[in-house]
Amino acid sequence: AKPIVAIVGRPNVGKSTLFNRLAGKRIAIIEDTPGVTRDRIYCESEWLGHKFTLIDTGGIEPESEDIILQQMRKQAEIAIETSDVILFMVDGKEGLTPADTEVAEMLRKTRKPVVLVVNKVDNLNLEANAFEFYNLGIGDPVTISASSGLGLGDMLDEIIKHF
Ligand code: GDP
Numbered sequence: 713a714k715p716i717v718a719i720v721g722r723p724n725v726g727k728s729t730l731f732n733r734l735a736g737k738r739i740a741i742i743e744d745t746p747g748v749t750r751d752r753i754y755c756e757s758e759w760l761g762h763k764f765t766l767i768d769t770g771g772i773e774p775e776s777e778d779i780i781l782q783q784m785r786k787q788a789e790i791a792i793e794t795s796d797v798i799l800f801m802v803d804g805k806e807g808l809t810p811a812d813t814e815v816a817e818m819l820r821k822t823r824k825p826v827v828l829v830v831n832k833v834d835n836l837n838l839e840a841n842a843f844e845f846y847n848l849g850i851g852d853p854v855t856i857s858a859s860s861g862l863g864l865g866d867m868l869d870e871i872i873k874h875f
């Protein structure tokens with residue numbers, strides 16, 4: 713079976729921007745179960761001949777803080793259960809937030825590989841913004857700009873290492 717890569721992260725960090733950039737053949741919403749399964753979007757993608765399925769776990773992003781946290785926990789659980797590699801996305805412009813720390817704690821408990829991706833590093837001057845994310849304790853951050861495409865090759869190299 714093709715490996716599954718799930719994108720997890722706070723609302724607005726750029727999950728869907730990355731998803732759309734990597735989506736070759738887009739698959740619409742698959743399941744019709746009420747609740748979280750409806751909030752998942754799948755696509756097929758490929759890097760250097762390695763095919764994989766990508767899941768954007770944050771389909772419907774909530775507004776209120778406590779609901780955001782609740783949903784992020786659910787997203788993380790789904791990712792841990794169903795994926796082979798977890799892409800944990802944080803926002804290099806916004807910086808480290810308590811919600812990031814909480815999700816990182818959940819992800820640290822799994823044996824699944826987690827790739828920490830710092831998005832919105834749109835230029836080299838912003839590279840230093842990634843340092844504080846070492847504090848999450850889930851390894852070296854990979855910096856990208858999902859909107860410009862900067863760093864995506866290195867990020868994908870890191871992901872397929874775990875297949
Ligand atoms: P999601 O809620 O995590 O799915 O985030 P979205 O993909 O919807 O993006 C949230 C906002 O961040 C949008 O306004 C995007 O245009 C913006 N965004 C996404 N990627 C980047 C990036 O690499 N750099 C910058 N500056 N903005 C980005």
Ligand code: MG
Nearest residue numbers: 727728770771
């Ligand atoms: Mg989204």
